[in-house]
Amino acid sequence: MSIDKKIRTTSLYQMHLDAGAKMVPFAGYEMPVSYPLGIKKEHIHTREKAGLFDVSHMGQIRLVGKNAKRALESLVPVDIIDLPLMKLRYALFTNKDGGVMDDLMVTSLGDEDLFLVVNAACKEADFEHLLNTIGVECKVEFLEDVALLALQGPKAHEVLAEIAPSTSEMTFMTAKQLVINGIDCFITRSGYTGEDGFEISLLAKDAEELAKLLLSNEEVEWVGLGARDSLRLEAGLSLYGHELDNDHSPVESSLNWALSKVRRTGGEREGNYLGDNIIMSHLNEGTESKVVGLQPEGRMPVRDGALIEDELGNEAGQVTSGGFGPSINRPIAIARIKKNYIENQSKLFALVRDKKIAVEIVKLPFIKQNYYRG
Amino acid sequence: MSIKFSEDHEWVELKGDDLVVIGITDFAQEQLGDLVYVELPEVGDECSRGENISVIESVKAASDLIAPVSGTIIEVNSRLEDEPELVTEDSMGEGWFIKVKLSNTSELDDLMDESAYNSFTEE
Numbered sequence: 418m419s420i421d422k423k424i425r426t427t428s429l430y431q432m433h434l435d436a437g438a439k440m441v442p443f444a445g446y447e448m449p450v451s452y453p454l455g456i457k458k459e460h461i462h463t464r465e466k467a468g469l470f471d472v473s474h475m476g477q478i479r480l481v482g483k484n485a486k487r488a489l490e491s492l493v494p495v496d497i498i499d500l501p502l503m504k505l506r507y508a509l510f511t512n513k514d515g516g517v518m519d520d521l522m523v524t525s526l527g528d529e530d531l532f533l534v535v536n537a538a539c540k541e542a543d544f545e546h547l548l549n550t551i552g553v554e555c556k557v558e559f560l561e562d563v564a565l566l567a568l569q570g571p572k573a574h575e576v577l578a579e580i581a582p583s584t585s586e587m588t589f590m591t592a593k594q595l596v597i598n599g600i601d602c603f604i605t606r607s608g609y610t611g612e613d614g615f616e617i618s619l620l621a622k623d624a625e626e627l628a629k630l631l632l633s634n635e636e637v638e639w640v641g642l643g644a645r646d647s648l649r650l651e652a653g654l655s656l657y658g659h660e661l662d663n664d665h666s667p668v669e670s671s672l673n674w675a676l677s678k679v680r681r682t683g684g685e686r687e688g689n690y691l692g693d694n695i696i697m698s699h700l701n702e703g704t705e706s707k708v709v710g711l712q713p714e715g716r717m718p719v720r721d722g723a724l725i726e727d728e729l730g731n732e733a734g735q736v737t738s739g740g741f742g743p744s745i746n747r748p749i750a751i752a753r754i755k756k757n758y759i760e761n762q763s764k765l766f767a768l769v770r771d772k773k774i775a776v777e778i779v780k781l782p783f784i785k786q787n788y789y790r791g
Numbered sequence: 792m793s794i795k796f797s798e799d800h801e802w803v804e805l806k807g808d809d810l811v812v813i814g815i816t817d818f819a820q821e822q823l824g825d826l827v828y829v830e831l832p833e834v835g836d837e838c839s840r841g842e843n844i845s846v847i848e849s850v851k852a853a854s855d856l857i858a859p860v861s862g863t864i865i866e867v868n869s870r871l872e873d874e875p876e877l878v879t880e881d882s883m884g885e886g887w888f889i890k891v892k893l894s895n896t897s898e899l900d901d902l903m904d905e906s907a908y909n910s911f912t913e914e
Binding site: 450451643644718743 | 853
């Protein structure tokens with residue numbers, strides 16, 4: 418195998434190799450897709466105990482300055498100005514056509530200080546976008562030499578409380594800055610698995626020490642990107658490039674819940690972000706298609722890209738993410754489906770290798786989300 | 792025992808003059824990861840060497856089983872439909888895929904023996 422010189426690694430690369438990880442290129446990084454436990458067991462372990470994920474490939478950006486909140490609001494259809502201190506909010510960078518450039522997590526570190534976590538594959542473009550659009554209004558700082566660990570699962574809070582007792586007071590979507598074993602950590606109670614859990618941002622040089630400390634607890638196992646995908650799919654969470662892209666508005670991607678009321682038509686700070694007219698018209702008048710859950714009949718997985726047809730063979734939509742849900746032990750999928758088929762509860766079929774697999778439109782998520790709200 | 796191997800990581804065990812059992816190797820199942828579904832051909836189907844005859848689905852992706860020989864499929868391991876994990880647990884035994892009556896036994900000569908296959912996978 419030849420290794421592309423441009424491919425990057427995280428500060429935990431050697432630890433992954435030592436743990437026996439299968440490494441794959443992902444968003445320009447060599448990342449662990451699975452460990453010797455295997456995707457299925459890593460997935461189940463996360464649902465039952467606690468999984469540790471290296472997500473250091475994701476982008477971490479800081480916006481600092483008097484106008485930081487107002488400036489970020491001009492790029493997202495989300496209320497940032499009233500985001501309380503040390504609280505997180507899910508947001509979307511929109512484009513001028515109302516599509517989505519990326520989705521992100523925003524934490525308020527103060528009235529003049531925001532912390533963003535963005536997708537690995539989009540991070541350079543996001544940084545450019547921020548610099549070009551709001552670079553004069555606030556300082557846009559791309560954090561280098563940082564790592565991001567996610568500890569997810571029903572035992573995550575116990576594991577973390579053993580080494581950082583004050584984290585047990587945290588509720589879902591809140592943040593805390595603290596020192597664990599002499600290591601500066603920025604901790605949020607959040608994640609991408611549908612389980613309770615934490616994401617920990619820290620300096621890259623400290624990541625190995627903290628990872629070892631967490632793994633010394635017998636409830637914790639390394640979990641790779643393979644299980645991260647099946648976990649988020651069961652939890653009905655969108656993945657950029659699949660449910661979200663530049664060609665579809667957040668409304669078309671069924672993310673109405675992420676669009677803050679104050680930024681909608683009639684709201685106190687309505688519109689004033691890229692693509693606002695299109696997104697607000699989608700909100701007010703509806704869209705031709707939506708993203709929904711699909712339950713395929715039988716055991717054959719229906720994968721991304723599979724076309725969905727009605728009984729007569731008319732195209733009804735397409736699968737955006739599909740695979741197998743290890744916790745529910747059956748295939749599951751998310752698809753973009755034309756609205757009339759959703760409203761009529763039509764009988765639909767997925768085309769897999771010239772076979773027609775019956776699929777039923779179902780509510781997302783496929784598993785009960787298990788967040789700690791206090 | 793007369794077991795041979797293909798470059799597509801299948802094993803072919805000769806059972807009599809023109810009858811073979813076919814499955815995937817341990818190396819292949821380890822590469823694939825946890826299997827969640829196996830789509831088998833129909834008994835009576837003809838297969839020709841190099842053709843896709845079965846689909847193996849892991850949590851992550853779908854892969855093809857490529858016929859290492861030509862012939863008629865006379866039996867399939869239908870247990871795999873409900874228990875694809877048999878392939879992971881016992882790829883050379885309980886996890887077999889199909890039995891084929893060969894139409895051209897000389898094709899067996901093109902397959903590798905175990906030591907050749909082992910060096911092939913080490914590359």
